[in-house]
Amino acid sequence: MRVVITGGAGFVGSHLVERYLRDGHEVVAIDNLCTGSLRNLDDASENPRLTFVRADAAMPLPVRGQVDLVLHFSSPASLVDYTRLALETLAVNSAGTGHACDLAERHGARLLFASTSEVYGDPHVHPQPESYWGNVNPVGERACYDEAKRFGEALITTRMRKGPLDARIVRIFNTYGPRMAENDGRAVPNFFAQALAGKPLTVYGDGNQTRSFTYVDDLVEGIVRLAAHPEARGAIVNIGNPEETTIAAAAAIIAEAAGVAFHVEHRPLPPDDPARRKPDIARARALLGWEPATPLREGITRTLAWWRSARGYST
Numbered sequence: 001m002r003v004v005i006t007g008g009a010g011f012v013g014s015h016l017v018e019r020y021l022r023d024g025h026e027v028v029a030i031d032n033l034c035t036g037s038l039r040n041l042d043d044a045s046e047n048p049r050l051t052f053v054r055a056d057a058a059m060p061l062p063v064r065g066q067v068d069l070v071l072h073f074s075s076p077a078s079l080v081d082y083t084r085l086a087l088e089t090l091a092v093n094s095a096g097t098g099h100a101c102d103l104a105e106r107h108g109a110r111l112l113f114a115s116t117s118e119v120y121g122d123p124h125v126h127p128q129p130e131s132y133w134g135n136v137n138p139v140g141e142r143a144c145y146d147e148a149k150r151f152g153e154a155l156i157t158t159r160m161r162k163g164p165l166d167a168r169i170v171r172i173f174n175t176y177g178p179r180m181a182e183n184d185g186r187a188v189p190n191f192f193a194q195a196l197a198g199k200p201l202t203v204y205g206d207g208n209q210t211r212s213f214t215y216v217d218d219l220v221e222g223i224v225r226l227a228a229h230p231e232a233r234g235a236i237v238n239i240g241n242p243e244e245t246t247i248a249a250a251a252a253i254i255a256e257a258a259g260v261a262f263h264v265e266h267r268p269l270p271p272d273d274p275a276r277r278k279p280d281i282a283r284a285r286a287l288l289g290w291e292p293a294t295p296l297r298e299g300i301t302r303t304l305a306w307w308r309s310a311r312g313y314s315t
């Protein structure tokens with residue numbers, strides 16, 4: 001198979017690149033490096049079945065030759081990044097999603113779109129099943145991301161109604177693991193960087209807001225299964241860990257795993273920060289036989305080991 005992965009030099013994208021190469025496929029990774037890094041592809045770049053194309057995925061995708069699967073993963077993904085790149089975020093998830101549809105349709109390839117739990121906004125339904133429409137502020141600071149992903153979903157589902165496109169949508173919940181960006185404002189990387197630098201861990205609000213943390217290998221497994229499923233045209237699937245963890249508890253586990261004292265510094269909550277987030281994964285279980293396999297402590301220990309070796313922390 002020849003797989004095109006937009007956002008291939010990002011955190012999740014680079015793990016997908018490695019997984020498809022490991023499974024014996026050819027991979028074309030497209031990235032403009034606005035939030036990703038070629039360092040994320042250091043190991044993969046030695047593989048002759050990988051082609052890297054530096055290009056803006058908000059524009060028509062410059063891919064020639066056979067295409068069997070398109071994974072549209074390019075998008076700034078953290079509050080810090082999509083606030084800085086707000087218009088680019090809107091573009092890559094709207095026009096860019098249209099170009100990803102065009103490429104897939106032209107080649108009779110499947111498309112898988114990386115959507116997000118943010119489409120549920122600050123949810124009134126808990127846990128969130130895929131049938132929940134969400135509670136999103138369409139004009140708030142996060143709208144450039146949340147509404148762009150919602151538009152991407154609307155575009156794909158409309159194009160499937162109007163034409164032959166075979167697409168699937170994964171709604172990704174908070175994912176962590178090796179290679180996540182260090183300073184993008186997300187809770188887990190913040191905690192790692194602060195714990196390893198011996199600083200107090202910054203907790204926004206009282207820390208009782210919950211998240212579900214998924215280890216990246218588990219996410220990749222869910223994505224690969226959804227993309228490969230022979231009868232999942234049009235499927236929209238939550239992939240995330242249904243085990244709810246408070247932000248304060250996650251901070252404590254990271255401090256303990258890093259072997260540092262647990263000091264917290266509280267800061268005000270950012271606007272529209274969701275209070276609770278937990279996926280209903282009944283559909284992933286039934287359709288894909290998927291559920292997360294990596295307990296939080298184990299995933300944190302693995303991430304910490306990578307953080308120390310790749311980022312040179314000595315603590």
Ligand SMILES: NC(=O)c1ccc[n+]([C@@H]2O[C@H](COP(=O)([O-])OP(=O)(O)OC[C@H]3O[C@@H](n4cnc5c(N)ncnc54)[C@H](O)[C@@H]3O)[C@@H](O)[C@H]2O)c1
Binds near residue numbers: 009174175
């Ligand atoms: N990591 C998570 O917890 C999470 C949660 C929900 C959804 N997602 C989605 O998964 C995808 C990957 O997220 P990530 O965490 O790996 O983020 P990331 O920032 O590490 O990766 C995104 C990649 O896309 C590239 N990119 C962005 N805009 C581009 C453009 N216009 N053209 C070409 N390349 C572009 C960036 O340079 C980067 O390499 C995103 O679509 C994100 O919305 C991630």
